[in-house]
Amino acid sequence: MIDARLLDAVGAFINAHARPGHVPLIGIAGAQGSGKTTLARAAAERWGAAHLSLDDVYLTKAERTAKGRAVHPLFAVRGPPGTHDLGLLEASVAALRAAGADSRTALPAFDKLSDDRRPETQWPVFTGRPSAVLVDGWCLGATAQGEAELVEPINALERGQDGQGVWRRAVNAELGGSYAQAFAEFDAILFLKAPSFDAVLDWRCEQEAGLMGLPPADLPDERRAELVVFIQGFERITRHMLAGGTRAEVTIVLDKDRRPSVRQRA
Known part of the structure; x- marks a missing residue:
């Protein structure tokens, strides 16, 4: 069950940024398991919006493998900045914003079991013109860290596989470059x-x-031990966002049961 306060917060964003001829682009950010995708889907259904996820615009497996060879092996693993196809996201948002009442807009889809993008023939289709475009993503709105923050590894993954900081500095550069440009296109981020x-x-x-x-x-x-290792790839940016490293317009603090407890404006 989605908390009505969260749905109302998304609806308020849509209303605040809607104007004739403009389809608002609203981001919903949150760490793994925070409920961001569930909220985005429910809000899209409630408010007549289209929903996209950063999880559906990962680079293909072949593209990530090539980047892993060229830059750092950890880029072969989907998740952090630098493993998404931001051009595909931009094109999908543009298509939805240009849609008319009778339009059928194909939306990217990623198959996590095969670790690859689904063929376009299997992409879901949004019909009509959306009231807004909702995009969920764990790192939406995250800001880049300063160089001093990147010096020391923060977990076993960074110590064991990125001792010289090549990967984390490359991820940070992505976050401060193309990702920052992409985030700036959003009307608002929750x-x-x-x-x-x-x-x-x-x-x-x-x-x-x-x-x-x-x-x-x-x-x-x-399996829990495997998940401990898995989330280490997300830990640095997640901790940075929890400490305030985000350009979100509104932050809703969740309790351990994912109930909204405090609403903070940037």
């Missing part, structure tokens, strides 16, 4: 702020247990 980074792991484990048809307490220890 940030669902986790109470702590520890909560992110708990939420991601809850998601995984649900996919396995298990109660969270029964998630196998080995």
